[in-house]
Amino acid sequence: MDDDSITCIGFDASKAKLAVAIAESGRTGEVRYFGEIEATPQACPANQGHLIRSVDE
Template identity: 65%
Template sequence: MEQDNVFYVGVDVSKAKHAVAIAEGGRGGEVRYFGEAFPRASSPEHRSREAEP
């Protein structure tokens, strides 16, 4: 029987940057910092704010 692998993804969101971490499932799972992404003015969130009256 195949065993499923469980991973959790955490995202810390701010206006300046978004930080991402990945954790393996289980109590002893390893947590790894994946990196940062910087929001762009062309993001869907930004465009939706521009469309508001």
């Protein structure tokens, strides 16, 4: 893996949930759907660890 790689995380927000996608840099980078999380102040930090581990895979 390239040490200078960039990973982008995208959020599609609605009132109740956030849809999350992870994309590698470049035109041919893989885009993966991470899933949905509740749009509450409590749920976002709780899912942060899952998101970070998913990016590292």
